[in-house]
Amino acid sequence: xxxxxxxxxxxxxxxxxxxxxxxxxxxxxxxxxxxxxxxxxxxxxxxxxxxxxxxxxxxxxxxxxxxxxxxxxxxxxxxxxxxxxxxxxxxxxxxxxxxxxxxxxxxxxxxxxxxxxxxxxxxxxxxxxxxxxxxxxxxxxxxxxxxxxxxxxxxxxxxxxxxxxxxxxxxxxxxxxxxxxxxxxxxxxxxxxxxxxxxxxxxxxxxxxxxxxxxxxxxxxxxxxxxxxxxxxxxxxxxxxxxxxxxxxxxxxxxxxxxxxxxxxxxxxxxxxxxxxxxxxxxxxxxxxxxxxxxxxxxxxxxxxxxxxxxxxxxxxxxxxxxxxxxxxxxxxxxxxxxxxxxxxxxxxxxxxxxxxxxxxxxxxxxxxxxxxxxxxxxxxxxxxxxxxxxxxxxxxxxxxxxxxxxxxxxxxxxxxxxxx
Amino acid sequence: xxxxxxxxxxxxxxxxxxxxxxxxxxxxxxxxxxxxxxxxxxxxxxxxxxxxxxxxxxxxxxxxxxxxxxxxxxxxxxxxxxxxxxxxxxxxxxxxxxxxxxxxxxxxxxxxxxxxxxxxxxxxxxxxxxxxxxxxxxxxxxxxxxxxxxxxxxxxxxxxxxxxxxxxxxxxxxxxxxxxxxxxxxxxxxxxxxxxxxxxxxxxxxxxxxxxxxxxxxxxxxxxxxx
Numbered sequence: 001x002x003x004x005x006x007x008x009x010x011x012x013x014x015x016x017x018x019x020x021x022x023x024x025x026x027x028x029x030x031x032x033x034x035x036x037x038x039x040x041x042x043x044x045x046x047x048x049x050x051x052x053x054x055x056x057x058x059x060x061x062x063x064x065x066x067x068x069x070x071x072x073x074x075x076x077x078x079x080x081x082x083x084x085x086x087x088x089x090x091x092x093x094x095x096x097x098x099x100x101x102x103x104x105x106x107x108x109x110x111x112x113x114x115x116x117x118x119x120x121x122x123x124x125x126x127x128x129x130x131x132x133x134x135x136x137x138x139x140x141x142x143x144x145x146x147x148x149x150x151x152x153x154x155x156x157x158x159x160x161x162x163x164x165x166x167x168x169x170x171x172x173x174x175x176x177x178x179x180x181x182x183x184x185x186x187x188x189x190x191x192x193x194x195x196x197x198x199x200x201x202x203x204x205x206x207x208x209x210x211x212x213x214x215x216x217x218x219x220x221x222x223x224x225x226x227x228x229x230x231x232x233x234x235x236x237x238x239x240x241x242x243x244x245x246x247x248x249x250x251x252x253x254x255x256x257x258x259x260x261x262x263x264x265x266x267x268x269x270x271x272x273x274x275x276x277x278x279x280x281x282x283x284x285x286x287x288x289x290x291x292x293x294x295x296x297x298x299x300x301x302x303x304x305x306x307x308x309x310x311x312x313x314x315x316x317x318x319x320x321x322x323x324x325x326x327x328x329x330x331x332x333x334x335x336x337x338x339x340x341x342x343x344x345x346x347x348x349x350x351x352x353x354x355x356x357x358x359x360x361x362x363x364x365x366x367x368x369x370x371x372x373x374x375x376x377x378x379x380x381x382x383x384x385x386x387x388x389x390x391x392x393x394x395x396x397x398x399x400x401x402x403x404x405x406x407x408x409x410x411x412x413x414x415x416x417x418x419x420x421x
Numbered sequence: 422x423x424x425x426x427x428x429x430x431x432x433x434x435x436x437x438x439x440x441x442x443x444x445x446x447x448x449x450x451x452x453x454x455x456x457x458x459x460x461x462x463x464x465x466x467x468x469x470x471x472x473x474x475x476x477x478x479x480x481x482x483x484x485x486x487x488x489x490x491x492x493x494x495x496x497x498x499x500x501x502x503x504x505x506x507x508x509x510x511x512x513x514x515x516x517x518x519x520x521x522x523x524x525x526x527x528x529x530x531x532x533x534x535x536x537x538x539x540x541x542x543x544x545x546x547x548x549x550x551x552x553x554x555x556x557x558x559x560x561x562x563x564x565x566x567x568x569x570x571x572x573x574x575x576x577x578x579x580x581x582x583x584x585x586x587x588x589x590x591x592x593x594x595x596x597x598x599x600x601x602x603x604x605x606x607x608x609x610x611x612x613x614x615x616x617x618x619x620x621x622x623x624x625x626x627x628x629x630x631x632x633x634x635x636x637x638x639x640x641x642x643x644x645x646x647x648x
Contacts, residue, residue, distance in 0.1 A: 330586065
């Protein structure tokens with residue numbers, strides 16, 4: 001066992017062709033769970049299944065990157081409140097402390113009849129249960145003029161990592177009094193308050209280094225998450241800096257030209273210095289390869305996050321169409337625990353407990369001005385439904401806002417600990 | 422050697438008179454430093470026991486002497502020795518709580534800066550100069566009823582995964598650690614959130630759907646992992 005684990009960690013891609021044989025031999029002895037995607041959903045699920053089954057289940061985590069940079073809190077890096085390096089986390093502890101086989105490779109396909117996952121590096125990994133937690137991918141041509149090929153000119157910066165660094169560098173290089181533009185995504189998308197926290201953090205940065213710069217947001221949505229809180233905060237902290245064009249004024253009719261650095265809103269051409277395009281989103285590509293999607297997402301049961309198309313595949317987080325929970329790292333982490341318990345109960349004689357979910361999304365508007373929204377959820381036959389919720393109030397004291405911000409820092413440390421051990 | 426002796430020796434070694442070195446703190450600065458304490462301790466007018474005892478009159482009070490609070494064995498032993506929270510004892514305790522009183526239920530890493538500790542103690546002395554109300558939330562009938570239930574540790578472990586999204590094992594300064602809290606204190610806190618006597622948006626929302634069985638299970642689990 002330890003031989004395999006070390007081998008995987010060391011040179012996974014090169015050796016992945018040899019994976020299949022020893023795995024199949026061992027599948028007889030211990031049930032096998034394969035998790036695709038090492039983010040808030042996948043890393044949590046892998047860790048909880050390995051930990052709580054106490055070795056009774058063989059867990060393999062397939063994740064292409066060796067260092068995972070969280071998308072959550074990447075806005076705080078843009079605002080200068082968080083160091084980029086502090087967003088990065090590695091998988092070593094999941095292997096060494098929990099005995100998880102960590103395979104650094106791309107999962108490229110799923111053979112649901114043979115119950116195997118194929119890898120880009122060659123070879124395949126068999127499973128008894130498969131957990132897909134691949135996050136989001138972008139819908140091609142959802143913003144005319146933009147494609148992934150243009151992501152260096154007009155970054156999306158919506159998957160964490162180097163794209164976030166690129167966007168920050170572009171903002172820092174803006175000419176005095178220049179224009180930062182954002183194309184906001186249509187619903188549903190990852191992290192509902194994310195684009196608006198980003199606007200806040202960009203405004204915070206520009207207020208310090210380029211106070212005459214302008215922010216232009218083209219938004220196809222009538223309303224957005226925490227709208228009252230953000231608009232109140234923008235008015236207080238960044239008066240006159242931010243212009244949001246909603247669908248009434250053509251915010252949904254947008255075209256970009258990455259070469260010319262222009263954005264056309266309802267026929268009006270604007271020259272911009274930075275253009276952050278956050279396209280429309282869909283489930284991660286592996287969910288489509290597995291054939292478990294319906295429309296843009298993968299529908300799942302609310303009770304155990306199992307696919308409504310193939311109950312031996314579970315889908316967590318952003319890719320899942322589960323009902324009322326927002327697509328967030330917190331939600332994915334919460335769903336992973338329910339899913340882990342259900343999988344352990346299905347594959348061993350451990351007890352199954354009733355599903356319960358929760359989510360909280362914190363956003364920072366300016367220094368020490370944090371807000372939050374959250375809810376608890378339960379399962380129903382139709383999907384996950386909300387049972388009760390809360391949101392920050394517009395008239396809160398500065399002290400309450402500062403406490404909310406500090407609480408978000410505590411949450412970051414805790415969820416990372418919950419994911420990686 | 423009891424804690425009292427240890428601190429005297431330290432004070433001698435440092436060449437400071439007992440009580441003198443930590444008495445000149447800046448209470449206004451101390452108020453800011455008190456923030457992380459607020460998660461568990463009340464101080465000032467109307468303060469009552471929460472997760473931790475109220476801190477009115479703490480400077481000079483006997484260790485483990487606050488009426489109506491269920492102290493850990495470590496503090497009860499100190500109480501039996503007759504140790505008191507003089508400024509030196511508070512200073513040493515705040516520098517390294519678990520080092521000074523091994524077995525304390527207080528989950529807090531400690532404050533490295535001597536100046537910060539002095540300021541905090543000055544705040545405790547000033548703000549704590551209020552009459553104690555000290556009705557122990559920990560002994561309400563609702564809490565006693567939950568204490569009667571034998572908690573299901575396995576269920577508690579499952580439920581605890583909702584806590585660990587935010588509460589880290591070794592508590593940060595922003596969200597307190599809840600690991601190893603004595604059941605009475607743990608239950609009293611969750612009941613206070615559940616009923617709205619204690620206010621926090623996230624905790625009120627999460628606790629409002631916990632039944633007695635679930636609180637008992639959580640308390641049993643968190644107690645079990647402390648051992």
